[in-house]
Structure formats: structure tokens, C-alpha cells
Amino acid sequence: MSALFILIGISILVAASFLAAFLWSVKSGQFDDDYTPSVRMLFDDTKQIPTKKIQTKTQQKLND
Amino acid sequence: MYLLLNENDLCVYYDFDKNPGIKAKGRFVSERFAYLEDEATIKKLVQFSNGSQTNVTFSLPQMHCSSCIFLLENLHRINPGVIKSQTNFQRKEVFIIFDPHQISLRKVVELLAFIGYEPNISLKDTVSKRTSTFNRQRIYKIGVAGFCFANIMMLSFPEYFSSGNIEQNGLKETFTWLNLGLSLPVLFYSASGFFVSAWKGLRQQFLNIDAPIALAIVVTYARSYYEIITGTGAGYLDSGTGIVFFMLIGRWFQDKTYDSFSFDRDYLSYFPLGVSIIKDGIEKNIPVTQLQKGNRIIIRNEEMIPADAILLSGNANVDYSFVSGENTPVQKQPGQLIYAGGKQIGSVIELEVAGEASQSYITQLWNNDVFHNKKNGEKSFIHPWSRYFTLALFAVAATTLVFWLINDTSKILPAVSSVLIVACPCSLLLSATFTYGNMLRLFGKNKLYLKNASVMESLAKIDTIVFDKTGTITQNQTSLVSYEGTPLTDKELVAVRNVARQSSHPLSKIIAVWLQTGDDKIIPVDQFNEYTGKGLQAIVNGIDVKMGSASFMHQFNPGFASYDTGSHVHVMMNNVHMGRFNVSNQYRPGVEQLVDELKNKGLVLSVLSGDNDAERDNLKKIFGAAADLNFNQTPQQKLDFIEALQKDKKNVLMLGDGLNDAGALMQSNVGIAVSDNTAQFSPACDAILAGENVQLLEKFIAFAKSGKTIVTASFILSILYNIAGLSFAVQGILSPMVAAILMPASSISIVLLVTALSSISARAKGL
Structure with a gap:
């Protein structure tokens, strides 16, 4: 019968770990914004373009 | 715009939306942001800086589609000085981390302005620092309560089915003591808000809706702990934690606010941060707060005049649309006084400041008492109900006490305490919170954004409507x-x-x-x-x-x-x-029809306009000969007009758009700011309404009225539940199982009922 006590202990531990995970996710800001991430994930990762010229061009434009 | 994106290989921007539709504004004048070079200003704006990286959050009201998110989150591709940029679409904010060695704050702002998202930096940001208003505490509380509730429920199951006779040695005690342990965080952490609120109410000698809830929680826990500690029973911890959990969810649902809107704006939100002054022939940038009488200032195209000033030179063409709603710019001659709040359109002008920004004509309105007194917190009709409920509850408890005192003294304690436990007003509270929460959502869908639920109750009581003309009923x-x-x-x-x-x-x-x-x-x-x-x-x-x-x-x-x-x-x-x-x-389309609908409902209509009476004939045609039409009204006169109506015991709804309506909006019972761009400027108000939906006003009022009916109906239902529960309780035979079934069942059924009713009612009203 002592198995029951162990099982209850485990079940509460499992539930408590879910609670901890939930609290952690709130704390890390995952619940702060429930819209933007859903859009963000749809953007494709395009290749980074390593040209320097481009930066200077834009820079010039900004300085105009 | 396209060139810039093309250069940086961000052309894919155009693939996301057919109409990304932002405009790279041609008016990109570098001097406008010169004030961002000022050390003190930078310090006030940035949230964090350690030399190698600086964090700053800007509000970007122009953000409107998924393409905006894409562009703003790829700022680092346009300028490598930006380390990271992250948007929050609902709050319309962008959080930027940049390297101050590579790019200055001013350059970041200029970059944003260049791609069409000029940050909304106002004096207010520097006076009081922008703080994150997002309340994570509430979510923690719900999480903790939910966890404890579910586990207590599970551990109570054997109790329900064996009616308290668990054969296993020590098993029953283990369950109940575990329950006790699990209930502690709910009592001391999750439910703390109810106790604080109830205590605050009592201190002001006001019995608010939280008082009976706090009482029910205390009695439930006290009796349960007593039973567990003395080993006489299992207590009612399952229902006790359950009601806390449900009510927290109700609160969360109701208090979901419109983060990107600001309802409490004052003149600080409108004024620019910096201004160019000329001193000894040299142009220099100073914060507006340091502006003094006698300073000579330079105002460029599209810039706002921050203080009352005398025009010295240049061709002044001042657009006061934002202040008075007047849509045609006013020409001024040198030597004339220009009031603060106007926007120069055209070439550069030079002015001499006649007074500090805080003492200008337009800011004087804010010195009126209306802006310092919070709206005299019109008591919700729920509060009297809760008071009657509490009184009735005490009457029942007292009767039970007297009855058992005569008949069977051993039953006094169980009977009286279970009366207080079962008669929890939570279904009462939930009906109101969920009805109003759902209605706020439905109003929002129709682009009427209410500040909070109590505005809806005020809206239902409206009998007089005052319209501003320009920008409100006209485009x-x-x-x-x-x-x-x-x-x-x-x-x-x-x-x-x-x-x-x-x-x-x-x-x-x-x-x-x-x-x-x-x-x-x-x-x-x-x-x-x-x-x-x-x-x-x-x-x-x-x-x-x-x-x-x-x-x-x-x-x-x-x-x-x-x-x-x-x-x-x-x-x-x-x-x-x-x-x-x-x-x-x-005139906005549908205005005539709206006026007819409102008149048929017996509402009194009047018009207040800051304009001349050129439109008198047209307005007479629309509003009828009897309507009260007032022209050439100053902001103060508008405020006084509303006040006079209220003295006649009228409940006034004011619709306005400009800063000149700010006083009247504040004074009225419900002040609705009409805005063609809901993300942008609107004066302090109770609600913001998109201009294209002004013609729905009559439907909004009707819907607000139906809200009261729905809440009343669900109150009656919840009272029936309470009667059922009480009939067990007064006899002293309330078993934990009955309590555990009755409470969630009543709460959930009421939530479903009011949500369905309010949605059906909205559809019936054509919203």
C-alpha cells in the first residue's frame, strides 16, 4: 500500500514541475506578447549579404 | 523606400502583403531630431546602457501589418549598429538594442523615421519614464491557483466516492493534509488581491464586491482547516481553491486592456521634445522644458509650435486642426501671436516666445479642476447588488443560527459556516466580469475601444449627446x-x-x-x-x-x-x-441616418463647434430645427456647456476629436474621442472610436444597454443557484461533494450563458 504514497508524491512532483515550467515561461516574457511571435515565425531566414558597399550607400542616404 | 530595401536585400518585404502601404515620408529633416544629441535627453529615454550596448523602446503608432514587423525586426540589416530589434505589435512598440559606438540614438531615430516609422517621442517620455505596464503577477497567481486547484480536486476524489470512509490506514489523513499544504499558496498568494481590495473598501466604509468574496474565502478556509486539524472532516478546500481560480480568470478576462491606446493623455504627450533656438546668431537645440520667454525659435515645415509665440519673420501658415479641429490652415502676418499647438506648413519661420510651454493658451485648459479630479467614480450598479446580497446572506446566516440555537446546538457551527461558504457571490461577480469582458471585445471589434467596463455602464445611461463638428461629424x-x-x-x-x-x-x-x-x-x-x-x-x-x-x-x-x-x-x-x-x-457618411436613429430613441442632441457658423444651415437640415447648435466655442465654453447640462441631471455623451474638446470630453459622463487613425493622437477620454464607425453610435448605446439586461438575468440565475446551495446549507447537510459540484457548475454555466447572450445580442444589434 505504501506504493500509493509514492505514486501520489510523484504525481505532485510532476505537476509541480509543470507549474515551475509555466512560471519560468511567464518570467522569461513568453506571455507578454501573444501576437508578434506568431507572425515572426512566418518570415523566411534569408541569407545574410556580406557586401560592404551596400552599407555605405544606405549610410549616405541617411546622411543626405 | 524601395531602393533602400533593395540594397539590403529586403525586397521580400513586398511579398508578405499586397499593400504594405507605408510611406517613406519625404519630409526627412535631420535638424528635427537634433535634440536627441542632448545628454540629459538621451539619459531619460534609454532604459539601459553599458557602453557597448544601449536598450531603448520606442512607440511606433504607424505599425499596422505583418510587413511592418518584418521590416522593423530587420533593422540590423539596414544598419549594422543595431544589434537587435524586437517588435511588440499589440503595444505598437519596438525594442532596440544598438551599439552606441557605431550609431547614435539620433541616428537610430532618423533611420526609423526614414523607413516611415517615426517614433512618437513626447515630452511625457522624459518627464516620467515609460514603464512596462504588463502585469505578470496576475498570470503567476492564476498559474499557482490552477495548479493547486487541480491537485486538491484530484486528492479529494476518493472522498467524494467513498463519502469520507477511506479504509486505507493513514491515506485519508495524507490526502487532507496534502490538500491543506496545497491550499496555502492559494490563500496567501493568489487570493491576496481580494483581501486587499475588500480591506481598502471597508476602510473607506464602502462594501465593495470583493468584501463578500473575501469573507467567503476566509470562512471556507477557516472551517476546512479546523476540520482537517481536528480530524473531523475533509473540509471544502476543493471549492475554496476553485472559486479563487475562476474569479482570477474572470478578472484577467475583464481587465484585458488595449495596450496600444493611451486614454489619459495630457498636453505633455503632444508636445515635441526639443526645439531649435537662435542665440547670438547660432542655432542650437534645447529641450522644450527649458524654453523661456524671449527666446527666438525656428520652426520648420510640419513642426509644432511649442509655446505661444510672436511671429518675427517667414510665411506662417499654421494648421490648428489638431487643436481646434479647424481643417484649413491659418495665415499669420509678422507681429501676430501664434498659439501653441499649431503646426507650421511650408517654409521656415522664426518666432519669439511669449511664454513658457506650460503656460500657453492650450495648456491652460489642463489647469481646470476637471483634469485633477478623477471622474467621480460612478458606482457600478453591481455594487448595490453586492451589498444587498451580503445583507441577505447575513440575514440567512442569522436565521439559521437562531433556528439551530433553539433546535440543535451541535449543528450551529456546521450550518452557519456552510451558509457562508456556499453563498459565495462568485457567480454574481463572474456574470458581470464575463459579460463586460466579452462586450469590451465586441466593441473593440467594431473599433470602439473603451477604457474599462464601467464606461459601458455609463454609456447605457446616456440621455444627451453633444457632438463636436469638425473631425467628428465631418471628415x-x-x-x-x-x-x-x-x-x-x-x-x-x-x-x-x-x-x-x-x-x-x-x-x-x-x-x-x-x-x-x-x-x-x-x-x-x-x-x-x-x-x-x-x-x-x-x-x-x-x-x-x-x-x-x-x-x-x-x-x-x-x-x-x-x-x-x-x-x-x-x-x-x-x-x-x-x-x-x-x-x-x-459630412461623414451615415451621419443623417444616425441622427434620425438617435432622435427616435428620444435622445437630446446638440452640436458644439469651434468653427464659424457657415455650416449652420446644413447642420439644421441634419439635426432638425430644435437642436441646440453652438458655434465659435472656445475649449472652456465647451466644458461649461457640458457642465451646465449635467447640472440639469443629464447624462452627457460627448464626441470630439481635437485638443479643444479635451476639457469637454473629460467633463462629460462618457467622452468618446473620434479618431481617423486610432493609433495616433487623441485627447484624454473614456473611449476611442474610429472615425468610419461613428454612424454605429446608436447601435453601441443599444448594445451597452443590453449588457445591463444580460447581467441582471445572470444575477437571477446565480441567485437560483445560491438558493439551491443554501437550502442544503441551512439544514447543516452540505457535503463537500455537493459544494464541489455546485460551485464550478454554477460558475461555468453562468460564464457560458453570459458570453453566448452578449454575442447574440451584438449580432441582433447589427454589430
């Missing part, structure tokens, strides 16, 4: 032009257009635009003469064209008999009067 920016008189030939029309184009008078500009055709040839105009405030004269293709006011016509043709009732421009060709152009306001 800003657009004017209706018509021509009456002898029809003009094509040649004559071209002549009129070319003469009108020569002038910078607002009316001439409107007519020139209206007459624009496909082949827009520019024809040379001879002997052009402009008589300020009167009219124009020129010779085009041999035709002597005169345009202007009736009195101007009169000068040339004494026999001409006509007078002006509004904005008219008469045309004379070779000294023969041809006809006149009528420039009038364009």
Missing part, C-alpha cells in the same frame, strides 16, 4: 466643393484653375485641386494681384479673371447684390459675375 482633410451659376466653358475653367493656383490661400488651393483635370497644362498668368483676405485678380488668355469674396465682387460691380453665408468664392469674368464656388465640410 477632416476633405472638403466638398460645388459650383453654382453660369456654367463655365473649358477654357474658362482652365483660367480659373491657373489663377487659383497662384495663391496660397487655403480656399484657392482647395478650388485649384478640385478643378484639376487630366491635361494639367500650366498657362502663364498676367498681372496677377492678390488682395489679402479679399480675392485675386489676373489676366489669363485675355480673360480678366477675378475671384474672391462677395465684398470683393462688390468693389468692381456695385450692382452685384449677394452676401456670403459661408466659405464661398465668387468668380467674375471680364467684370461679369459668373457664379460661385461653395466650399463646405464633407
Whole structure:
């Protein structure tokens, strides 16, 4: 019968770990914004373009 | 814009939305952001800086689609000085981390402005620092309560099915003691908000809705702990934690606010941060707060005049639309006083400051008491109900006490405490929170954004509606032009257009635009003469064209008999009067129908306008002869008008848009700011309504009224549940199982009922 006590202990531990995970996710800001991430994930990762010229061009434009 | 994106290989931007639709604004004047070089200003704006990286959050009201998110989160590709940028779409904010060695704060802002998202940096950001208003505490509380509730429920199951007789040695005690342990965080952490609120209410000698809830929680826990500690029973911890959990969810649902809107704006939110002054011939940037009387300031195109000032030089064309709602810019001559809040349109002007920014004409309104007293917290009709409920509850408990005192003293404690446990007002509270929460959502879907649920109750009681004219029932920016008189030939029309184009008078500009055709040839105009405030004269293709006011016509043709009732421009060709152009306001579509609907409901309507009475006839047509139409109203007069109505025991709804309505909006029972761009400026108010949905006003009021009916109906249902529960309780036979079933069942059924009813009602009202 002592198995029951162990099982209850485990079940509460499992539930408590879910609670901890939930609290952690709130704390890390995952619940702060429930819209933007859903859009963000749809953007494709395009290749980074390593040209320097481009930066200077834009820079010039900004300085105009 | 496209070039910039192309260079940085962000062309894919255009693939996300067919109409990304942001405009790279041409007016990209670097000096505008010069104040961002100022150390003190930078310090106030940035949230964190350690030398190698700086964090800053900007509010970008222009953000409106998924493409915006894409562009803003790829800032680092446009400028490598930006380390990371992250948007929050709902709050319309962007959080930027940048390297101050590579790019300055000013450059970041200029970059944002260049791609079309000029951050909304106002004086307020520097006076009081922007803080994150997002409340994570509430979510923690719900999480903890949910966890404890579910586990207590699970551990209580054996109790329900064996009616308390668990054969296993020690198992029953283990369960109940575990329950006790699990309930502690709910009592001390999750439920703390109810105790605090109830205590605050009691201290002000006011029995709010949280008082009976706090009482029920205390009694439930006290009795349960007593039973567990003495080993006499399992207590009611399952229901106890359950109600806390459900009520927290209810609160969360109701208090979901519109993060990107600001309802409590004062003049600080409107004023620019920095201004260019000229000192000893050198132009320099200073924060507006340091502006002093006698300073000479430079205002460029599209910049706001931060303080009342005297025009020294330049061609001032001041757009007061934001202050007065007047949609045509006002021309000023050197030496004239220009009030703060206007926007210069056109070339650079130089002014001498006549007073500090905080003492200008427009900010004086904020010194009125209305802005310092919070709205006299109109008591919700739920509060009296909760008071009756509490009183009735005590009466039942007292009767039970007396009854068992006579009949069976051993049953006093169980019976009385279970009366207090089962008669929890949570279904009462939930019905209101969920009805109003759902209604707020439905209003929001129709672009009426209410500040909070109590606005809805005030809206249901409205019997008088006061409209502002410009921008509220008329459309800003657009004017209706018509021509009456002898029809003009094509040649004559071209002549009129070319003469009108020569002038910078607002009316001439409107007519020139209206007459624009496909082949827009520019024809040379001879002997052009402009008589300020009167009219124009020129010779085009041999035709002597005169345009202007009736009195101007009169000068040339004494026999001409006509007078002006509004904005008219008469045309004379070779000294023969041809006809006149009528420039009038364009009313929002559906206004006439709305007025009819409102009048049929018996509401009293009036109009307050800061404009002249040119539109009196048109307004009379719409509002009927009996309506109270007031013109040339100052902001203070508008406020007084509302106050006078309220003295007559009227519940006033004010619709306005400009800063000049701010006082009236504040004074009225419900102040709705009408805005064509809900993300942008709107004065302090109770609700923000998108301009295109003004015609739905009658439906909004009807829907708000139905809200009260729904809440009342669900109150009755919850009272029936309470009677059922109480009938067990007064006999002292309330088993934990009955309590555990009755409470969630009543709560959930009421939540479902009110949500369904409010959605159906919205559909029935056509929202």
C-alpha cells in the first residue's frame, strides 16, 4: 500500500514541475506578447549579404 | 523606400502583403531630431546602457501589418549598429538594442523615421519614464491557483466516492493534509488581491464586491482547516481553491486592456521634445522644458509650435486642426501671436516666445479642476447588488443560527459556516466580469475601444449627446466643393484653375485641386494681384479673371447684390459675375441616418463647434430645427456647456476629436474621442472610436444597454443557484461533494450563458 504514497508524491512532483515550467515561461516574457511571435515565425531566414558597399550607400542616404 | 530595401536585400518585404502601404515620408529633416544629441535627453529615454550596448523602446503608432514587423525586426540589416530589434505589435512598440559606438540614438531615430516609422517621442517620455505596464503577477497567481486547484480536486476524489470512509490506514489523513499544504499558496498568494481590495473598501466604509468574496474565502478556509486539524472532516478546500481560480480568470478576462491606446493623455504627450533656438546668431537645440520667454525659435515645415509665440519673420501658415479641429490652415502676418499647438506648413519661420510651454493658451485648459479630479467614480450598479446580497446572506446566516440555537446546538457551527461558504457571490461577480469582458471585445471589434467596463455602464445611461463638428461629424482633410451659376466653358475653367493656383490661400488651393483635370497644362498668368483676405485678380488668355469674396465682387460691380453665408468664392469674368464656388465640410457618411436613429430613441442632441457658423444651415437640415447648435466655442465654453447640462441631471455623451474638446470630453459622463487613425493622437477620454464607425453610435448605446439586461438575468440565475446551495446549507447537510459540484457548475454555466447572450445580442444589434 505504501506504493500509493509514492505514486501520489510523484504525481505532485510532476505537476509541480509543470507549474515551475509555466512560471519560468511567464518570467522569461513568453506571455507578454501573444501576437508578434506568431507572425515572426512566418518570415523566411534569408541569407545574410556580406557586401560592404551596400552599407555605405544606405549610410549616405541617411546622411543626405 | 524601395531602393533602400533593395540594397539590403529586403525586397521580400513586398511579398508578405499586397499593400504594405507605408510611406517613406519625404519630409526627412535631420535638424528635427537634433535634440536627441542632448545628454540629459538621451539619459531619460534609454532604459539601459553599458557602453557597448544601449536598450531603448520606442512607440511606433504607424505599425499596422505583418510587413511592418518584418521590416522593423530587420533593422540590423539596414544598419549594422543595431544589434537587435524586437517588435511588440499589440503595444505598437519596438525594442532596440544598438551599439552606441557605431550609431547614435539620433541616428537610430532618423533611420526609423526614414523607413516611415517615426517614433512618437513626447515630452511625457522624459518627464516620467515609460514603464512596462504588463502585469505578470496576475498570470503567476492564476498559474499557482490552477495548479493547486487541480491537485486538491484530484486528492479529494476518493472522498467524494467513498463519502469520507477511506479504509486505507493513514491515506485519508495524507490526502487532507496534502490538500491543506496545497491550499496555502492559494490563500496567501493568489487570493491576496481580494483581501486587499475588500480591506481598502471597508476602510473607506464602502462594501465593495470583493468584501463578500473575501469573507467567503476566509470562512471556507477557516472551517476546512479546523476540520482537517481536528480530524473531523475533509473540509471544502476543493471549492475554496476553485472559486479563487475562476474569479482570477474572470478578472484577467475583464481587465484585458488595449495596450496600444493611451486614454489619459495630457498636453505633455503632444508636445515635441526639443526645439531649435537662435542665440547670438547660432542655432542650437534645447529641450522644450527649458524654453523661456524671449527666446527666438525656428520652426520648420510640419513642426509644432511649442509655446505661444510672436511671429518675427517667414510665411506662417499654421494648421490648428489638431487643436481646434479647424481643417484649413491659418495665415499669420509678422507681429501676430501664434498659439501653441499649431503646426507650421511650408517654409521656415522664426518666432519669439511669449511664454513658457506650460503656460500657453492650450495648456491652460489642463489647469481646470476637471483634469485633477478623477471622474467621480460612478458606482457600478453591481455594487448595490453586492451589498444587498451580503445583507441577505447575513440575514440567512442569522436565521439559521437562531433556528439551530433553539433546535440543535451541535449543528450551529456546521450550518452557519456552510451558509457562508456556499453563498459565495462568485457567480454574481463572474456574470458581470464575463459579460463586460466579452462586450469590451465586441466593441473593440467594431473599433470602439473603451477604457474599462464601467464606461459601458455609463454609456447605457446616456440621455444627451453633444457632438463636436469638425473631425467628428465631418471628415477632416476633405472638403466638398460645388459650383453654382453660369456654367463655365473649358477654357474658362482652365483660367480659373491657373489663377487659383497662384495663391496660397487655403480656399484657392482647395478650388485649384478640385478643378484639376487630366491635361494639367500650366498657362502663364498676367498681372496677377492678390488682395489679402479679399480675392485675386489676373489676366489669363485675355480673360480678366477675378475671384474672391462677395465684398470683393462688390468693389468692381456695385450692382452685384449677394452676401456670403459661408466659405464661398465668387468668380467674375471680364467684370461679369459668373457664379460661385461653395466650399463646405464633407459630412461623414451615415451621419443623417444616425441622427434620425438617435432622435427616435428620444435622445437630446446638440452640436458644439469651434468653427464659424457657415455650416449652420446644413447642420439644421441634419439635426432638425430644435437642436441646440453652438458655434465659435472656445475649449472652456465647451466644458461649461457640458457642465451646465449635467447640472440639469443629464447624462452627457460627448464626441470630439481635437485638443479643444479635451476639457469637454473629460467633463462629460462618457467622452468618446473620434479618431481617423486610432493609433495616433487623441485627447484624454473614456473611449476611442474610429472615425468610419461613428454612424454605429446608436447601435453601441443599444448594445451597452443590453449588457445591463444580460447581467441582471445572470444575477437571477446565480441567485437560483445560491438558493439551491443554501437550502442544503441551512439544514447543516452540505457535503463537500455537493459544494464541489455546485460551485464550478454554477460558475461555468453562468460564464457560458453570459458570453453566448452578449454575442447574440451584438449580432441582433447589427454589430
